[in-house]
Amino acid sequence: xxxxxxxxxxxxxxxxxxxxxxxxxxxxxxxxxxxxxxxxxxxxxxxxxxxxxxxxxxxxxxxxxxxxxxxxxxxxxxxxxxxxxxxxxxxxxxxxxxxxxxxxxxxxxxxxxxxxxxxxxxxxxxxxxxxxxxxxxxxxxxxxxxxxxxxxxxxxxxxxxxxxxxxxxxxxxxxxxxxxxxxxxxxxxxxxxxxxxxxxxxxxxxxxxxxxxxxxxxxxxxxxxxxxxxxxxxxxxxxxxxxxxxxxxxxxxxxxxxxxxxxxxxxxxxxxxxxxxxxxxxxxxxxxxxx
Amino acid sequence: xxxxxxxxxxxxxxxxxxxxxxxxxxxxxxxxxxxxxxxxxxxxxxxxxxxxxxxxxxxxxxxxxxxxxxxxxxxxxxxxxxxxxxxxxxxxxxxxxxxxxxxxxxxxxxxxxxxxxxxxxxxxxxxxxxxxxxxxxxxxxxxxxxxxxxxxxxxxxxxxxxxxxxxxxxxxxxxxxxxxxxxxxxxxxxxxxxxxxxxxxxxxxxxxxxxxxxxxxxxxxxxxxxxxxxxxxxxxxxxxxxxxxxxxxxx
Amino acid sequence: xxxxxxxxxxxxxxxxxxxxxxxxxxxxxxxxxxxxxxxxxxxxxxxxxxxxxxxxxxxxxxxxxxxxxxxxxxxxxxxxxxxxxxxxxxxxxxxxxxxxxxxxxxxxxxxxxxxxxxxxxxxxxxxxxxxxxxxxxxxxxxxxxxxxxxxxxxxxxxxxxxxxxxxxxxxxxxxxxxxxxxxxxxxxxxxxxxxxxxxxxxxxxxxxxxxxxxxxxxxxxxxxxxxxxxxxxxxxxxxxxxxxxxxxxxxxxxxxxxxxxxxxxxxxxxxxxxxxxxxxxxxxxxxxxxxxxxxxxxxxxxxxxxxxxxxxxx
Numbered sequence: 124x125x126x127x128x129x130x131x132x133x134x135x136x137x138x139x140x141x142x143x144x145x146x147x148x149x150x151x152x153x154x155x156x157x158x159x160x161x162x163x164x165x166x167x168x169x170x171x172x173x174x175x176x177x178x179x180x181x182x183x184x185x186x187x188x189x190x191x192x193x194x195x196x197x198x199x200x201x202x203x204x205x206x207x208x209x210x211x212x213x214x215x216x217x218x219x220x221x222x223x224x225x226x227x228x229x230x231x232x233x234x235x236x237x238x239x240x241x242x243x244x245x246x247x248x249x250x251x252x253x254x255x256x257x258x259x260x261x262x263x264x265x266x267x268x269x270x271x272x273x274x275x276x277x278x279x280x281x282x283x284x285x286x287x288x289x290x291x292x293x294x295x296x297x298x299x300x301x302x303x304x305x306x307x308x309x310x311x312x313x314x315x316x317x318x319x320x321x322x323x324x325x326x327x328x329x330x331x332x333x334x335x336x337x338x339x340x341x342x343x344x345x346x347x348x349x350x351x352x353x354x355x356x357x358x359x360x361x362x363x364x365x366x367x368x369x370x371x372x373x374x375x376x377x378x379x380x381x382x383x384x385x386x387x388x389x390x391x392x393x394x395x396x397x398x399x400x401x402x403x404x405x406x407x408x409x410x411x412x413x414x
Numbered sequence: 415x416x417x418x419x420x421x422x423x424x425x426x427x428x429x430x431x432x433x434x435x436x437x438x439x440x441x442x443x444x445x446x447x448x449x450x451x452x453x454x455x456x457x458x459x460x461x462x463x464x465x466x467x468x469x470x471x472x473x474x475x476x477x478x479x480x481x482x483x484x485x486x487x488x489x490x491x492x493x494x495x496x497x498x499x500x501x502x503x504x505x506x507x508x509x510x511x512x513x514x515x516x517x518x519x520x521x522x523x524x525x526x527x528x529x530x531x532x533x534x535x536x537x538x539x540x541x542x543x544x545x546x547x548x549x550x551x552x553x554x555x556x557x558x559x560x561x562x563x564x565x566x567x568x569x570x571x572x573x574x575x576x577x578x579x580x581x582x583x584x585x586x587x588x589x590x591x592x593x594x595x596x597x598x599x600x601x602x603x604x605x606x607x608x609x610x611x612x613x614x615x616x617x618x619x620x621x622x623x624x625x626x627x628x629x630x631x632x633x634x635x636x637x638x639x640x641x642x643x644x645x646x647x648x649x650x651x652x653x654x655x656x657x658x659x660x661x662x663x664x665x
Numbered sequence: 666x667x668x669x670x671x672x673x674x675x676x677x678x679x680x681x682x683x684x685x686x687x688x689x690x691x692x693x694x695x696x697x698x699x700x701x702x703x704x705x706x707x708x709x710x711x712x713x714x715x716x717x718x719x720x721x722x723x724x725x726x727x728x729x730x731x732x733x734x735x736x737x738x739x740x741x742x743x744x745x746x747x748x749x750x751x752x753x754x755x756x757x758x759x760x761x762x763x764x765x766x767x768x769x770x771x772x773x774x775x776x777x778x779x780x781x782x783x784x785x786x787x788x789x790x791x792x793x794x795x796x797x798x799x800x801x802x803x804x805x806x807x808x809x810x811x812x813x814x815x816x817x818x819x820x821x822x823x824x825x826x827x828x829x830x831x832x833x834x835x836x837x838x839x840x841x842x843x844x845x846x847x848x849x850x851x852x853x854x855x856x857x858x859x860x861x862x863x864x865x866x867x868x869x870x871x872x873x874x875x876x877x878x879x880x881x882x883x884x885x886x887x888x889x890x891x892x893x894x895x896x897x898x899x900x901x902x903x904x905x906x907x908x909x910x911x912x913x914x915x916x917x918x919x920x921x922x923x924x925x926x927x928x929x930x931x932x933x934x935x936x937x938x939x940x941x942x943x944x945x946x947x948x949x950x951x952x953x954x955x956x957x958x959x960x961x962x963x964x965x966x967x968x969x970x971x972x973x974x975x976x977x978x979x
Contacts, residue, residue, distance in 0.1 A: 158773045216950060221772050222719050223949060226906055229899045230945025237938030351784055354777050362773060389788045396785035400767065403778055407770040472854065498856035505854075512847035515840070523844045526837055527855030537837070570851075577855050 128263045130380045136269050138376030139276030143331035144349050145356040145368040146283065147324035153300035153363030154320035157214060157224030161231035162353065163346025165202050165325050167239065169332035172198035174248040174341040187251055195333040199326055206325030210318060218317065219303075239343035247340045272334050279330065280369065287365060296320050300363055352379075355399045361409025370410055424449050424483070425581045425613050426502065431470050431480035440466040441637045444480070448581055451607055453614045455624040458634030464617045465507065467634065468585055471615075472504040473497040485580060498527065503574045504583035507617075510570035513559030517550055520558050521572050528577020544572040548602065564595045571599075575606065582606065583615045588623055596620065600627045625649065633657075667835045670913045674831065678824035685817045694816040698884045700924045701816075701823040705877035706897070707904035707916030708827045712870040714910055715834065716863050717846030718771065721898045722763070722779030725786045726756045726871045728893030730878025732790065735802035735888055740795075745808045749822075749879050756875020757868055764867035768860060783895050790890040801889025805882045819880050826873045831913040833869065842866050896938075903941045906948040909955025918956055 144166060151159045176194035181187055209231065217223040257264045287293035295316050298306040307313045332346075339345060356375050360367025375395055383391035426448040433441045441463045448454050458464050469475035471482065473494040482490045484500045492500075503524075512520050518541055525532075525540040545551040548568040553561065558569055567587055575582055588596050600623055606612050618624050624631060625645040633640040633654050641651045648654055688694045706723060713720035730752035737748040767778045791799050811818050833839050844852050845859055853859050882888050900923075908919025923944055930940050952959055 152773070158776070213946065213950060223953075225719065225773070225776060226902055227946060227949040229902055230906075230942045230949065233896075233899060233903075233938045233942025234946060235942070237936060237940075237942060241936065241939070351781065355781060358774060358777050389792055393785055393788050393792075396781045396788075399781050400778055403770055403774060404766055407774060474850070474853075494850075494853045495856050495858050498854055503854055503856070506850060509848065510851055512844045512851065514847050515843060519840055519844075522837070522840060523852060523857070524855045526841060527852070527857045530856075534837070573851065573855065 126384075128261055130384055131377075132260070132263055132265055133384075134373070134377040134380035135277075136273045137379055138373045139273045139280070140331050140335050141349070141352055141356055141372035141376055142280050142369050143276055143327055143334070144353040145360075145372050146280070146365060147328035147331075148353050149357045149360070149363055149365060149368040150296070150320060150324040150327070152357070153365075154296055154324075155214065155218045155224075155317055156221060157218055158221055158228065159214070160225055160228035160350070161209070161235060162228075162325075162328050163350035164232055164235040164239075165206055165328045165346075166332040166335075166349060167343060167346035168205065168235070169198040169202040169329035170336045170339070170341045170345055171239065171243055171248070171343065172201055173333045173336040174250045175243075177250050177336075181251065191250075191337070195330070198333045199329040202329035202332070203322055203326045206329075207318075207322055210321045214321065215317075236343055236346075243343055245342060245344075247342050250337045250341065266338075269338055272338065276331070276334055279327075283327065284365060284369075292316075292319065296323075352395070355395060357409075359399060359402055359409055361411040364409065364411040367409055367411040425485055426471065426615070427483040428471060429481045429483075431467070431477045431482065433466050433470055433475060434478040439637060441470065444470075444634075444637075444639055446632050446639065446642070448613050448615055450580075451611055451613060452629040453603055453607055453616065453627055455628035455631040456615060456617045456634060457619075457621070457624055457631060458640075461636075462634040463637040464634055465585070466637075468504060468583060468617055472502060472583060474504075498577070498579070501580035502583060503577055503579035503581075505570045505574045505585050505587065507585040507589075510585075511558050511566060511573060513557075515558060516554065517545065517556050517558055517561070517569055518554040520569055521545060521576050524573040524576025528579075540576055544576045547575070547605070548572045549598070563590045564592070567591060567595075568599070571602070575612075578610065579612060581613050581615060583617075585617050586619065587616065588618055588620045596623055603627055667831055667913055671828065671831050671835065674824075674828045678821070678828065682817050682820045682824070685820050686814065688816055695884070696924070696928060697816040698819045698880070699928075700920050701819045702877050702881050702884075703900070703904050703920035703924050704917045705823045705826060705873060705880075706901040707908065707920055708830055708913070709870040709874045709877070710898075710901045710905050711910055711913070711916050712830050712834070712873075713867055714905075715839065715842040715846060716866045718768070718863070718867075719776050719902075720779055720867070720870065721776045721895065722782045723870075723874055723901050724893050724895060724897035725779070725783040726760060726874040727878040727881070727897060728783075728786055728790070728890075729756045729759055730875030731882040731888045731893065732796060732802070732878075733875070734879040734882040735796070735805050738806070738883075739802060739804050745811070745883075748883075749876060752879035752882075753872045753876040756878070757872040760868045760871030761864065764864040764871070765860075768863045768867060779898070780895050783893070783898060787890045787894055790893070797889070799890065801887065801892075802882075803887045805886050805888065807883045815884060819884060822880060823877065826876065827913065827917070830869070830873065834913065838862075838865075899945075900941055903945045903948075905955075907944050907952075907955055909952075909957030909959075911954050912957040912961075915955050915957040922956065 148159065148162050151157060173194040176197055177190045180190035180193055213227055214224060217227050256267050258267045258270055287296060295311050298311055299313060299316050303313060352375050356371035357368050359374060360371030378395055378398065379391045382394050424447045428444055428446045431441060431444040432439065444467055456464055456467065466475065470477050473492055473496065476491045481488060484497060484502055487500060489497050489500055512523065521541045521544050522537060525537040529537055529540060542551065545554060548571055550565060550568055550572060553565065558566065561569065571584065571587060588599060591599065603614055606614060616624065616628065628645060630642065631645055631648045632642045633648060635657050640657060641648060641654045643651065685697050688697060706727065710720055710723050733752040733755040734748045737743040737751050743751070763782065767775060770778065790796050796802060806812065807815055841852065841857060841862055845862060849859050904919035904923055905916050907923055908917065909915030923941065927937050927940060930936050948955060
């Protein structure tokens with residue numbers, strides 16, 4: 124039972140980051156009908172910024188938590204800005220063209236990852252932890268650091284889901300997602316919503332990256348494994364569906380946690396891939412896909 | 415309503431077909447038949463279930479209930495490919511052609527479908543024959559997407575008839591055609607029936623054309639069959655008049 | 666245009682093969698092989714694009730071919746010809762099952778499944794001790810008789826396969842592929858089994874990819890799981906996009922240009938990825954029909970009507 128709880132907590136922690144990552148992916152697909160393979164790069168960029176900024180700011184005398192918050196904000200802002208540029212120059216021209224946008228994003232992956240590798244080198248840049256020690260939750264020992272991060276991630280996810288459901292922007296996003304032409308006919312400014320949607324999705328991905336920085340090995344290739352899992356989560360959940368992305372992410376996280384413990388991480392990965400392939404045959408549109 | 419004699423004698427027999435989409439019953443208790451060498455019309459207002467019926471008959475939608483017989487064989491729930499090989503080919507309301515390919519290539523696809531084992535020569539001959547039937551023989555090298563609307567409609571009929579189906583199902587073939595074009599197409603229907611011996615099932619909004627050309631008509635209303643009979647009978651039918659023909663436009 | 670490619674293809678191939686005879690091994694020889702294998706990958710990708718699907722599993726089948734050669738040569742010690750055929754054969758068999766199962770989904774879903782499959786296989790290789798695990802396999806050598814002339818052999822094999830693909834593209838089967846991409850419902854409605862046809866296209870392309878993988882294994886003599894990640898599929902995409910997907914010569918042109926430029930870039934310290942990436946981005950944004958498309962447009966502008974019409978098919 125101990126083990127079950129422990130593993131479940133691990134799954135939740137992993138899942139929280141996957142959720143934030145895949146939320147961005149599914150939003151972009153839903154609103155723009157493009158598959159953004161480069162989403163992982165935004166994630167990585169933000170994590171790298173955090174990993175560079177925190178030690179630097181801490182050396183300037185800021186307490187670690189302040190340095191961390193500042194670094195997060197900087198990372199997210201920088202990444203969002205970068206996302207805006209990428210959107211205006213690139214994705215805007217290939218939206219609603221799945222193959223074209225995918226190819227473009229694949230090219231971006233190569234470019235950005237290559238550039239990051241050159242700039243930052245391949246080595247790991249650790250971020251000093253914010254909170255030391257462990258906390259006892261329901262009899263399970265959880266690193267405080269991870270708990271806080273998980274809580275922030277969960278909180279953010281809940282806030283986002285509510286925002287999508289209740290705010291005007293959220294509703295506009297969903298309208299465009301379901302039928303962009305009908306949405307335009309109803310007066311929704313498609314251009315603006317598309318741009319803001321892309322930005323929001325990128326920002327969410329950036330937040331995920333900043334959140335993971337203290338507990339992961341931050342290298343320029345960090346985004347790659349999240350990319351694969353993120354896409355799988357989105358595919359399982361149904362491309363364009365937010366609840367689907369959440370379900371898919373949790374599904375993957377649980378497999379990773381449980382199978383990874385009982386066997387080993389690469390078997391877990393294998394299991395995930397096989398399950399996805401089987402899943403796609405039974406329910407090609409995903410659990411809750413539109414389109 | 416004339417009763418079905420035997421399933422084997424008819425080209426198409428639909429028995430109590432129904433289709434449910436979640437909570438919506440789009441088509442209910444649809445029974446109809448198409449005999450050899452006849453032109454049958456399927457009319458009804460928008461939302462009456464004509465497209466759904468068409469998809470059910472051609473295998474693009476599996477029925478929720480009922481049975482479908484084509485040329486005597488039970489084809490309920492079979493794939494469109496299987497139904498096509500059994501002798502039923504349908505066109506689509508929008509874009510029933512390959513826009514990026516030439517007219518010749520388009521019809522060729524139909525020919526290949528109907529003559530899977532034949533050689534190049536035989537298929538090319540069939541392509542030329544179909545092109546002449548619809549009057550596109552001079553446009554063979556044109557890209558289909560560049561053709562004017564009327565010619566695209568003709569092309570879609572050529573593609574569908576290239577496998578020489580015994581039952582040709584056409585989904586609103588006359589939409590967007592002017593009067594002259596309509597006349598040509600109606601004459602072609604007659605030719606297909608008389609010279610080739612195939613039957614045609616038409617979904618159409620053009621009432622005048624339907625009355626003029628069909629041997630029998632089925633009227634659909636809210637997913638159910640409202641009436642069936644010859645054009646003359648339908649014209650007199652009170653239910654049809656009040657439900658549907660009352661707002662007819664002579665188009 | 667495909668007709669012209671086929672007509673000029675055979676003599677062209679023989680000319681290139683003859684030229685490559687002047688080179689044995691060494692750097693130039695490796696470069697030639699690199700280009701040829703790249704062209705094979707890109708051509709395979711292009712072939713599946715005929716049915717409208719972006720085949721991101723191309724790296725997976727490439728790896729299958731390479732590893733099959735590794736096993737048949739170093740473990741089972743089968744003759745070279747058998748290894749080549751087995752590589753294509755294994756790729757073909759796996760593609761039959763994989764294709765049948767996954768081609769039921771389209772577009773982004775098919776793409777992602779290919780991606781997942783590539784990664785799954787890569788993990789499988791690293792976990793398989795008999796395949797050398799993380800370190801991979803070594804000692805995959807072509808027979809003595811061929812080793813001097815291996816570049817020529819690779820050029821001939823790849824060239825022949827590309828020509829066969831072009832012939833199929835031009836045939837009635839190729840027309841069906843294109844029709845499926847354009848409007849698969851119409852194709853179904855005339856009785857053509859669309860799903861099986863898509864699988865057939867996929868299998869043909871995968872066989873070629875498997876053989877290409879074997880050629881790579883024999884020329885490099887060493888293979889490891891990292892060689893066959895999704896990045897390889899992205900490179901294939903780059904060759905195709907830069908060269909142009911509308912013409913069978915496009916993948917070849919793209920491969921030549923990018924590989925040559927990459928080998929120059931290697932001299933400047935491994936900016937390979939950035940370079941391929943930039944090439945893809947520029948092509949997608951500014952040269953949607955690739956360099957072949959650009960050449961066709963230039964031809965058309967300054968040309969006589971006859972040439973213009975032929976080039977206009979591009």
